[in-house]
Amino acid sequence: xxxxxxxxxxxxxxxxxxxxxxxxxxxxxxxxxxxxxxxxxxxxxxxxxxxxxxxxxxxxxxxxxxxxxxxxxxxxxxxxxxxxxxxxxx
Numbered sequence: 001x002x003x004x005x006x007x008x009x010x011x012x013x014x015x016x017x018x019x020x021x022x023x024x025x026x027x028x029x030x031x032x033x034x035x036x037x038x039x040x041x042x043x044x045x046x047x048x049x050x051x052x053x054x055x056x057x058x059x060x061x062x063x064x065x066x067x068x069x070x071x072x073x074x075x076x077x078x079x080x081x082x083x084x085x086x087x088x089x090x
Contacts, residue, residue: 034065063081
C-alpha cells in the first residue's frame with residue numbers, strides 16, 4: 001500500500017494518454033496484442049468456408065498488423081502482396 005501511495009501519480013499516468021496511445025500500450029506483450037486483434041477480426045467473420053480461407057484471412061490480418069507496427073502504409077503492403085501473388089509458382 002505504501003508503494004501505491006508513494007507512486008500514485010505514476011500509476012495513473014496511463015489515463016492521461018489519448019485513446020490511440022492508450023490502446024497501443026494496454027498490454028505489454030506484442031503477442032497478446034496480436035492475439036486480441038486476431039480474435040476481434042475473426043469474430044466479425046463468424047465462420048469460414050474452408051481451412052484455406054481461414055489461413056488466408058489470418059495471413060492478411062498479420063500482414064496488416066505488421067504494416068501498422070512497421071509504419072508502412074496499407075497501400076505499400078497491399079502492393080507488395082499483389083506482386084508476391086503474381087510471382088507465385090503453384
